[in-house]
Amino acid sequence: MKYNPSRIIPKNYRNITGKFASKKASRLISYESKLERDFLYLFELDNQVINMFEQPITIQYIKNNKTHRYTPDLYIVTPPNQNDIVAEMKYNDDLKLELINNKDKFRALIEYTKNKNIDFKFFTDKCLKIKSDAYKFNTHFLINYNELSSADY
Numbered sequence: 001m002k003y004n005p006s007r008i009i010p011k012n013y014r015n016i017t018g019k020f021a022s023k024k025a026s027r028l029i030s031y032e033s034k035l036e037r038d039f040l041y042l043f044e045l046d047n048q049v050i051n052m053f054e055q056p057i058t059i060q061y062i063k064n065n066k067t068h069r070y071t072p073d074l075y076i077v078t079p080p081n082q083n084d085i086v087a088e089m090k091y092n093d094d095l096k097l098e099l100i101n102n103k104d105k106f107r108a109l110i111e112y113t114k115n116k117n118i119d120f121k122f123f124t125d126k127c128l129k130i131k132s133d134a135y136k137f138n139t140h141f142l143i144n145y146n147e148l149s150s151a152d153y
Helices: 034-045 092-101 103-113 133-143
Strands: 018-022 027-031 051-054 059-063 066-070 074-077 084-090 118-124
Touching (some): 027 034, 034 051, 034 118, 084 092
Antiparallel strands (some): 059 066
16 A cells, blocks of 8 residues: 655745655655654654555544645554554643634544544654664664664674
């Protein structure tokens, strides 16, 4: 399964945006926050992640009699015996507000993933690996050596 981004991430002066060179995806993956970038590093080294696609789908939902659009951050392909994951990466404080003010979009996504062997998950800055500066430093360091064979040592 391959997803093309359904939304292009624009340059942003409020958040860190950029591109992550993913060996698993064999291409550059766009991100629109430091938190998303840090999770891309973690997913790149995670054996349970086969591939990743940013901004994978856009769904429409109705709120206050108006049609709105919602595009989750990432689609994560997992091994065949597991459900794939549609991921939303949010800072915990922002997520609390989103769940109060915009829960309709998350309900719509849950409905979209129903009966498709896809799970919807939130990833926040409360993740122990993301909170650990040492862990993040090591993942960023190790990614640089991802392509080296033992002969290169």
